[in-house]
Amino acid sequence: MTSSHLPPGFRRIWRRELRQIATRPALAFMLVPLPLILFLALAVVFAPGLPRDLPVAVVDLDGSTTSRQIVRMVDATSDVEVVEQVATLSEARQALVAQRAYAILMIPAEMEHDLLLGQQPEVVVFSNSQFLTAGGIVGRSVSTAVSTVSAGVSLRLLEAKGIGTDRAMDLIAPIPVQQSPLFNPSLDYIQFLLSTVMPTVLQIFVCATAVLSFSREHHSPNGMARLLRLSKTPARAILGKLLPYTFVGTFVLLLGDVLLFSFFDASFRGNVVVFFLNGFMFILACQAMGAFLALLAKDTTGALGMMGLIVAPSFGFAGVSFPRFGMTAFSQIWGAIIPLTPYLQLRTDQTLRGAPLEYSLPTMAWLFAQLVVFATLLWIMTRKTMAQETAEPDVASATSQDGKA
Numbered sequence: 548m549t550s551s552h553l554p555p556g557f558r559r560i561w562r563r564e565l566r567q568i569a570t571r572p573a574l575a576f577m578l579v580p581l582p583l584i585l586f587l588a589l590a591v592v593f594a595p596g597l598p599r600d601l602p603v604a605v606v607d608l609d610g611s612t613t614s615r616q617i618v619r620m621v622d623a624t625s626d627v628e629v630v631e632q633v634a635t636l637s638e639a640r641q642a643l644v645a646q647r648a649y650a651i652l653m654i655p656a657e658m659e660h661d662l663l664l665g666q667q668p669e670v671v672v673f674s675n676s677q678f679l680t681a682g683g684i685v686g687r688s689v690s691t692a693v694s695t696v697s698a699g700v701s702l703r704l705l706e707a708k709g710i711g712t713d714r715a716m717d718l719i720a721p722i723p724v725q726q727s728p729l730f731n732p733s734l735d736y737i738q739f740l741l742s743t744v745m746p747t748v749l750q751i752f753v754c755a756t757a758v759l760s761f762s763r764e765h766h767s768p769n770g771m772a773r774l775l776r777l778s779k780t781p782a783r784a785i786l787g788k789l790l791p792y793t794f795v796g797t798f799v800l801l802l803g804d805v806l807l808f809s810f811f812d813a814s815f816r817g818n819v820v821v822f823f824l825n826g827f828m829f830i831l832a833c834q835a836m837g838a839f840l841a842l843l844a845k846d847t848t849g850a851l852g853m854m855g856l857i858v859a860p861s862f863g864f865a866g867v868s869f870p871r872f873g874m875t876a877f878s879q880i881w882g883a884i885i886p887l888t889p890y891l892q893l894r895t896d897q898t899l900r901g902a903p904l905e906y907s908l909p910t911m912a913w914l915f916a917q918l919v920v921f922a923t924l925l926w927i928m929t930r931k932t933m934a935q936e937t938a939e940p941d942v943a944s945a946t947s948q949d950g951k952a
Contacts, residue, residue: 555779560787563777564760568791574759578795582752586745586803590811593741600628601685604639604648607632611659613696617670620692621652627688643675650674650685662697737811738899740867743891745803746826747862750833750887753796754854757837760788762847765932772936781929785922789834796830817897821907825893828914832886833858835921842928861887886921889914 568575603621607614622629630648633639639651651673661668672689674682764770778784801823807813815822837854844850863869864882871879871888882888893910896902 555777557778557783557787560774560778560784561790564788564791567760567763574756577752578756578792579799582749582799583802585748586806589741589744589748590806593737594811596735596737597626598681598684598736599625601626601650601681602630602648603627603685603689604631604633604642604651605629606634606636606639606651606653608656609654609658613659613662614654617654617693617696618652620696621689624688624692626684639673643673649678649681650689652689737807738813741811742807742813742894742898743865743867744862745807746800746829746890746894747865747887749796749800749803750829750858750861751855752799753792753830753833754837754840754858755851756792756796757789757834758841758850758854759847760792761838761841762844762850764788765842766846769936771929771932775933775937781926781933784933785838785925785929789838793830793834796834797827800826800830813898815898816901817907818904821904821911822894822897825890825897825911825914828911828918829886829890832914832918832921835918835925836886839921839925839928842925842932857885858887861885864888865891867891883913884917886914886917889917 568578605618605621607618618629618632621627627650629652631639631642633642636651636653639648639653642648643651651671653671653673655668655670658668658670670693672686674686676682764774774784774788775781778787804826808815836857840853840857841847841850844853861882864871864874864878864885865888866874866882871882874882889910893907893914896907896910
């Protein structure tokens with residue numbers, strides 16, 4: 548039975564929307580192939596897991612055995628690579644400005660001499676903080692290498708004075724600090740960024756397809772009135788139009804997660820049911836928000852612009868790259884109304900931290916509340932626009948009859 552012969556209701560809207568997708572290749576391409584292509588492109592970017600061999604320039608003004616040992620130690624670390632050894636700081640600065648190096652290691656003159664006299668010479672690291680991540684990695688690696696060499700020299704000096712090795716170690720580090728990274732001990736960027744960027748990208752497509760689906764009805768002549776005739780109720784119209792995109796969006800999200808957890812061997816320590824339910828509510832909330840914006844705007848371009856304004860910067864407000872506790876009140880409120888924020892929070896809880904269910908329930912309730920609010924607003928706007936377009940022909944007909952009379 549074709550959709551034109553189906554009785555009005557959910558099935559007719561469902562079949563009609565599937566036919567609309569099939570006859571629009573650009574829309575079909577945006578549903579599955581394009582998100583997957585972007586997922587694969589992102590996977591290629593983050594495939595190494597950790598940045599390696601970041602370039603560093605060295606200015607060795609000492610030229611001693613100890614300074615050469617420091618340079619070798621720095622170059623031996625996996626995170627950085629000494630690409631240039633120059634004579635002056637101005638030459639090293641040129642390398643930094645030209646982006647041939649992310650940092651400069653400057654070893655002062657007379658460093659070894661001062662160190663053997665028991666003084667504390669200062670080794671300086673100039674890092675390009677414009678690239679915050681790269682600068683942090685380089686600074687950490689160089690500091691660790693220099694500290695290791697310095698500790699070795701201090702240990703030899705103390706042993707030369709007749710102090711035992713154990714006592715010398717205590718004098719070098721009277722209060723040792725042991726750092727134990729939790730949940731992502733390898734500092735893997737696949738766990739940190741790829742796992743969160745992929746849903747962020749998908750969110751844009753989910754919202755955009757919902758906008759396009761409802762804008763097509765809202766901005767065509769008597770489109771919402773025709774939708775009411777075919778569905779009989781606003782709820783059936785909403786479900787029939789959005790559910791095809793819901794299944795596709797959920798499938799793409801699951802496919803991305805299969806790639807992440809199988810091919811990249813990302814950690815998963817949570818509950819599979821909770822994780823799936825979290826993703827399903829995320830898709831529904833994004834769809835409800837996008838469809839609501841489509842009915843709120845005056846045209847499709849305005850709806851897509853409003854959608855982009857809300858979801859495009861959502862990654863910054865979600866607290867992944869910058870902690871939400873450090874944000875302004877406005878930023879925290881903005882992040883609180885975007886479905887991506889609770890989704891990523893619960894996703895991190897279930898994949899990395901393995902949080903118990905009782906710790907994830909408030910976040911799930913937060914996402915569910917967003918879904919209810921956006922779904923309610925969508926139902927109200929759908930009912931309102933349907934009623935308006937249905938009333939307009941009646942008013943026009945009554946006006947025509949009055950004119951004839």
